[in-house]
Amino acid sequence: MLSKRHRHQLIKDLTRQGRIGTQGELVTTLKGLGCEVTQATISRDVRELGLERRRDETGRFRYIHSEAEDRRDPEAACARMLAEFATEVVAAQHLVLVKSEVGTAPGMGRVIDELQHGLILGTVAGDDTVLIVTADRVSAQKVAEYLTELGG
Numbered sequence: 156m157l158s159k160r161h162r163h164q165l166i167k168d169l170t171r172q173g174r175i176g177t178q179g180e181l182v183t184t185l186k187g188l189g190c191e192v193t194q195a196t197i198s199r200d201v202r203e204l205g206l207e208r209r210r211d212e213t214g215r216f217r218y219i220h221s222e223a224e225d226r227r228d229p230e231a232a233c234a235r236m237l238a239e240f241a242t243e244v245v246a247a248q249h250l251v252l253v254k255s256e257v258g259t260a261p262g263m264g265r266v267i268d269e270l271q272h273g274l275i276l277g278t279v280a281g282d283d284t285v286l287i288v289t290a291d292r293v294s295a296q297k298v299a300e301y302l303t304e305l306g307g
Contacts, residue, residue: 159200162190166200170218173211177258181218198261207262209239216258229269230305236266237306246299251287253302260285267302274298 165188166181175181178197185192206218237244240263243254255263264280267287274294279286289295 162192163200163204165190166197166204166206167220170206170220173217173219175218176208176216202261202265207236208259229266229271233266233270233302234306236263237302241302241306244299244302246292246295249289249291249295251289251295251299251302253285253287255283255285257283259283272298272301 162185165185169175169181169184175184178194178201181197181201182192182194185197201218204220206220208216209219211217236259237253240255240259241253242256243252245252245254253260253263253267260280260283264278264285267275267278267285274289274297276288276290278288287295287298289298
């Protein structure tokens with residue numbers, strides 16, 4: 156069994172080659188290389204490594220390493236994700252719903268969390284939806300407007 160450090164290096168190598176588009180592909184590829192992993196482990200690894208899914212030149216999603224400047228500027232990362240993948244941002248009571256392309260919500264939730272916005276109490280991400288919890292209707296409306304202006 157590979158150590159976490161070695162597994163992370165292997166994942167970096169595979170994603171730099173541009174072959175991996177889903178966590179399932181990553182699990183299958185790693186298992187083919189003799190690394191016993193679960194989807195939950197890969198999900199954590201993807202988050203820890205800061206991998207993001209973006210479309211390549213053929214339009215297929217691929218994991219890539221996030222750009223260094225985006226890591227220093229959470230607002231720029233969130234703006235890019237919203238502009239590229241968000242399909243709708245709606246305030247509903249004390250919640251904000253961000254609809255996105257299939258498979259992009261976990262990354263979207265992560266960049267929204269990294270904003271550390273004072274009105275956002277927390278987020279929950281599914282496959283194509285991020286639910287943002289705020290304290291009240293006014294806060295939800297302000298967050299929805301902010302995210303819309305940012306790129307949503």
